[in-house]
Amino acid sequence: MVKCLLVSKITARHTLKQGASYLVARSGSGNSMHSLSRVCRAGLLSSAITLSLTWTGTAISQTVVYTSADQEYAEVILREAETAAAQTTVAVFDAEASKTVGLERRLVAEKSKPKADLFWNSEFLRTYRLDRQGVLAPTAVYKSFGIPASVITPHSVGVGIRSRVIALHTATVKEADRPKRLEDLADPRFKGKVAIARPLFGTTSTHFAALHAQWGAAKFTAFLQALKKNDVAILPGNGDVRDAVAAGRMAVGLTDTDDAIGAIKRGQPLAMVFPDQDSTGAFGIYMTVALVKGGPNPAGAQKLLEYLVSEKTEARLIELGAVQLSVRPNGPVAKEIGSPRPKLWFMDPAKIDASLEPSVELIRKHLL
Numbered sequence: 116m117v118k119c120l121l122v123s124k125i126t127a128r129h130t131l132k133q134g135a136s137y138l139v140a141r142s143g144s145g146n147s148m149h150s151l152s153r154v155c156r157a158g159l160l161s162s163a164i165t166l167s168l169t170w171t172g173t174a175i176s177q178t179v180v181y182t183s184a185d186q187e188y189a190e191v192i193l194r195e196a197e198t199a200a201a202q203t204t205v206a207v208f209d210a211e212a213s214k215t216v217g218l219e220r221r222l223v224a225e226k227s228k229p230k231a232d233l234f235w236n237s238e239f240l241r242t243y244r245l246d247r248q249g250v251l252a253p254t255a256v257y258k259s260f261g262i263p264a265s266v267i268t269p270h271s272v273g274v275g276i277r278s279r280v281i282a283l284h285t286a287t288v289k290e291a292d293r294p295k296r297l298e299d300l301a302d303p304r305f306k307g308k309v310a311i312a313r314p315l316f317g318t319t320s321t322h323f324a325a326l327h328a329q330w331g332a333a334k335f336t337a338f339l340q341a342l343k344k345n346d347v348a349i350l351p352g353n354g355d356v357r358d359a360v361a362a363g364r365m366a367v368g369l370t371d372t373d374d375a376i377g378a379i380k381r382g383q384p385l386a387m388v389f390p391d392q393d394s395t396g397a398f399g400i401y402m403t404v405a406l407v408k409g410g411p412n413p414a415g416a417q418k419l420l421e422y423l424v425s426e427k428t429e430a431r432l433i434e435l436g437a438v439q440l441s442v443r444p445n446g447p448v449a450k451e452i453g454s455p456r457p458k459l460w461f462m463d464p465a466k467i468d469a470s471l472e473p474s475v476e477l478i479r480k481h482l483l
Contacts, residue, residue, distance in 0.1 A: 176202065176203065176412065176415065177202070177203040177204065177205055177412065177415070178202055178203070178204050178205070178232045178233060178412050178415035178416055178418075178419050179204075179205045179207065179230060179231045179232050179233070179410070179411070179412070180193065180204060180205070180206045180207065180231065180232065180233045180234075180235055180419070181206075181207045181218045181221065181222060181231040181233070181234050181235070181407075182206055182207070182208060182218075182234070182235040182236070182237075183208070183209060183218055183235075183236055183237040183238070183241075183317075184235055184236075184237045184402065184437060185237070185373070185437060186206075186208050188432065188435045188436065188437035189206060189208070189235070189437075190206065191435060192423070192428060192431065192432065192435075192437075193206055195431070196419055196422045196423070196428075199422060200415075200418050200419060200422055202415050202418065202419070204419065207231070209221075216241065216315075216316050216317075216320075218234070218236075218241075219241040219244060219245060222234065222245055222250050222407065223245070223248055223250060226248070226249070226250055226408075228409075229407050229408065229409045229410045229411070230411070231407045231410055232406070232407055232410035232411060232412045232413065232415060232416035232419075233404065233405070233406060233407060233410070233416040233419055233420060234250075234251070234403075234404070234405045234406075234407055235402070235403075235404050235423060236402060236403045236404070236405070237277075237317075237318070237400075237402055238317070238318055238321050238400045238401075238402070238403070239266075239271070239273065239321075239400065239401055239402075239403045239464055240320075240321045240324070240464055240467050240468060240471070242271045242403040242405055242464075243268075243271075243464035243465065243467075243468055244468060245405070246268065246270045246271065246405070247468075249408065250407065250408060251270040251271065251405045251406060251407065251408055252270065252405075252406040252407065252408040252409070252410070252413070253269055253270060253406075254269070254270060254271065254272065254405060254406045254417070254420060256272050256420075256421065256424060260421075260424060260425065260426065261426060261443050262274070262424060262442060262443065263442060263443065263444065265461075266401055266403075266442050270405055270406075271403045271404065271405040272403065272404050272405070272420065272424045273401040273402065273403055273424075273442050274401065274402050274403075274404060274423060274424040274428070274429050274432070274438075274442055275401060275402045275429050275432045275433065275437065275438030275440075275441065275442065276399050276400065276401045276438055276439065276440040276441070276442055276459070277318070277371045277372045277373050277399070277400050277401075277438050277439055277440075278371070278372045278389060278397045278398065278399050278400070278439065278440070278457065278459055279318065279322050279369065279370075279371060279372075279390075279397055279398040279399075279400070280369075280370060280371065280372050280375050280387040280388060280389055280390070280397060281294050281297070281299075281300070281367055281368070281369060281370075281387065281388045281390055282356065282357055282360045282361075282367065282368045282369075282370050282374070282375045282378070282385055282386070282387050283360065283366065283367045283368075283385065283386050283387070283388065284360050284361070284363050284365070284366050284367070284384055284385060285384045285385065285386050286363060286384050287308075287363060287366045288366050288367060292304065293386075293388055294367055294388060294390065295388065295390065295391075295392075295393075296390050296391050296394075297326075297369075297390045297391055298338065298341075299390075300342060300345070300347070300367065300369060301338065301341030301342050301344070301345050302345070303345065305345065305366055305367055306345050306346055307345070307346040308365055308366035308367065309342070309345055309346075309347045309348065309365065309366070309367055309368065309369075310347065310348040310349075310350050310355075310356045310359045310360065310365040310367075310368035310369075311342070311347055311348075311349060311350070311356060311368065311369045312349075312350055312351065312352050312353045312355065312356055312369070312370070313349050313350070313351060313352075313483075314349075314478050314482070315475060315478065316352075317352065317353065318353065318371055318400050319353065319369070320471070320475075321400060321467060322369075322398050322400075323335075323474050323478065324467045324468075324470045324471040324474045324475075325398060325462045325466075325467045325470070326338070326398075326474075327470040327473060327474035327477070328462060328466045328467055328469065328470040329395075329462065332473065332477065335474065335477060336477050336481055339477060339478060339481040339482040340481050340482075342482060343481060343482050347482075348365060349482070349483065353370040353371050353374045354370075354374050356368035356369065356370045356374070357370050357374040357375060357377070357378050357385070358378075360378075360385055361378045361383040361384065361385045363384070371400070372387065372438075372439040372440075372449070372452070373436055373437060373438065373439065375387040376436055376439060376449060376451045376452075377436060379451055380436070380451070389457040389458070389459075391458075392457065392458050395458075395460045396457065396458030396459045396460045397457060397458070397459055397460070398459070398460060398461075399440075399459035399460065399461050401438075401442055401461075402432075402437075402438060404420050404423045404424055405420075406420060426443065426446070429441055429442070429443070429446065429447075430446070430447050433447050433448070433449055436449070439451075439452055440452070440456065440459075
């Protein structure tokens with residue numbers, strides 16, 4: 116049985132001929148999901164990636180992007196990239212709950228015969244893991260792009276930062292009671308009123324692995340046990356945490372800046388706190404873009420990579436709300452954050468990766 120990821124055709128100019136019918140995946144429409152289900156039922160491997168045929172049956176040039184970036188933002192950027200770069204783009208998304216983990220597995224499974232040209236990751240850890248497994252191709256960007264060397268590796272480029280923040284329900288949590296440290300999530304005053312996303316996927320998984328690496332196993336275990344004792348609610352994703360806090364079902368929750376600011380923009384009773392500003396700061400996570408080794412369209416992939424990591428696109432990502440801070444030291448910051456720029460901490464992906472499996476083992480034992 117073919118497992119179908121959420122696939123979106125960024126432009127609706129091309130159709131796939133299957134027997135006597137033509138299936139069109141249109142971004143953001145009901146017809147898109149209907150057509151996609153028909154593609155899946157037909158058992159077509161890679162579903163809409165094979166949307167490279169026109170009604171004449173002639174192959175067209177396209178760049179296939181696997182991305183864990185939120186679809187509502189990624190589609191806008193890729194649509195604009197198509198216009199700027201004059202090339203067709205097909206995007207493959209995965210579900211919110213599994214996010215990058217599912218795409219990582221897919222890319223590894225397709226290593227001997229890649230279907231993707233580019234991997235646009237909402238974080239950096241799984242990009243590092245794919246690099247170690249030989250999935251990614253060498254890449255480079257010019258110094259004129261102004262990207263700091265700290266977020267560039269031989270096989271990936273960083274762009275745009277989100278931060279882990281504590282969201283709070285403003286009608287429930289008084290100003291004086293607002294949490295200031297990450298460990299305040301285990302404070303008894305929030306017992307039964309704290310939510311986190313399931314820490315086996317996405318940014319929560321990366322964050323918890325980084326905490327394991329920073330704190331060591333003993334302190335990390337104690338934190339997990341304290342969360343469990345505090346009756347923490349474990350929800351499918353960061354968006355679910357945000358929604359639970361915004362609705363007042365939870366008083367506080369651990370989420371990302373993009374989720375929290377989304378609620379703030381909608382006028383919901385939610386505020387966010389960057390924890391540990393008096394010590395380490397809040398944990399920061401940047402997007403990464405990488406070429407897939409052996410991808411069908413390396414030239415198109417390189418052109419798209421340069422577009423995605425450009426200063427203009429990073430500013431656009433901040434404007435849209437996909438990320439909130441620039442990787443460039445003097446780059447823009449989301450207006451909802453304001454000034455001064457919050458203190459953030461980062462960690463070498465190699466150290467986080469080394470803590471990933473040990474942290475998951477402890478999470479399963481002491482929290483889930």
